Amino acid sequence: MTDPTLSSLSSALADVVARAAPSIVSVHSHRSRSTGFVWKQGLIVTADEALADEGEVEIGLADGRSVTATIAGRDHTTDIALLRADTGIAAVKLSATVPALGTLSVVVATNRDAPSATLGMVSTSGKSWRSLRGGDIDARIELDVRLRSSQEGGLALDAGGEAFGMAVLGPRRVLVIPTATIERVAAQLETRGRIARGYLGLGLQPVRLDDGVAAMVMNVDKAGPAAAAGIRQGDVIVAVNDQKLSGVRALVRTLGPATVGTVVDVAVRRGGEPVSFKVTVGERPEA
CATH class of the missing domain: 2.30.42.10 (PDZ domain)
Structure with missing residues (x-):
């Protein structure tokens, strides 16, 4: 006999993934394959650490097409990179909400150029902090979830489908770069190509x-x-x-x-x- 509660939760999570997946892309650089998402029309946010220092960058789309991207700017201190690419894909809506400790979280990303999703829990939800490279991160969010390197740069969503940041691979854990940090840094990268120090x-x-x-x-x-x-x-x-x-x-x-x-x-x-x-x-x- 099917448990209606589990079935309802499963359907709800599948719907969350389905709504976010169209804005997710794969990012190919000389070093690796990772994930990105459309932040604004023609602009993609991804994890800076996953990008090669030089060489071409290609964006893989869900329909099998690929387009060339240029790097609009990158900030290694917050692990945020901004790419320009004409994908024709709608931008994702980011939420400024910081999820509570224990919240279920779905990371929607790509793996081997195909959409992927993984379920976990918010294991840490705290105040702002400074990265080892000196970047100001607006909230400390950690996820109890396993990610492949190709899923780095994926969207972290709560069970209601709110996108609260970008999932990245920390030294020993999965971290989330929160929306407030993304909006602040990406806006400067869009206009200046770098973060002033x-x-x-x-x-x-x-x-x-x-x-x-x-x-x-x-x-x-x-x-x-x-x-x-x-x-x-x-x-x-x-x-x-x-x-x-x-x-x-x-x-x-x-x-x-x-x-x-x-x-x-x-x-x-x-x-x-x-x-x-x-x-x-x-x-x-x-x-």
């Missing part, structure tokens, strides 16, 4: 003083903001905006997109004497 123009080395951690200036970009403000090689930075330094990495991570153009107070010790500089944060040059 703050830049002081300093090479720093951590040092320990009697009253805490500091950063010694090992080299200075002569054309950079710090040089223009008067900071020199050998200076020891002890605070920024009256906040004591907690480390070199912490300082670099504070230089996000919003800091470009702002003025920061940098307190240093030069020859043991305190000196203060006002530095206008520049934009980090492209590597």
Whole structure:
């Protein structure tokens, strides 16, 4: 005898997948095959880590066709890449909702160029965090689900069919890059092709003083903001905006997109004497 509850749940999940599948594409690059979804007409979001550093990118469509894509921009710190391709496919509607812990989740993706789906559960649902590469992620969402590499970049949906982000492969778990992060980063990639990062123009080395951690200036970009403000090689930075330094990495991570153009107070010790500089944060040059 068929359990009507299970049958109803099964039908509902199948309907969720069927509604999302038309906006899902496969992404072929020199390195691998992965998944993407149509974010806007002619624009596809996918996982940056799955893309090769060079070479052509092709988009595989559900009807068997393939089209060439160009990279509009990519941000390795948030694992988001934006591709331009004329697919003729409607964009998916993303939801800003962050799913609750224990919510059922379906990842709709591609596997061997065919639509695929896998069911799991939201195992972590928490506050914003910073990736190991320094990207600001608006919510910590982890899924208890297994994904093949070709499914990376797929859409994470709740049981009601709301798409709350992109599923990516973390070091030991499946993570979701939430909608808020996708919308923020992809919009900048669409218009600028890159994410602006703050830049002081300093090479720093951590040092320990009697009253805490500091950063010694090992080299200075002569054309950079710090040089223009008067900071020199050998200076020891002890605070920024009256906040004591907690480390070199912490300082670099504070230089996000919003800091470009702002003025920061940098307190240093030069020859043991305190000196203060006002530095206008520049934009980090492209590597």
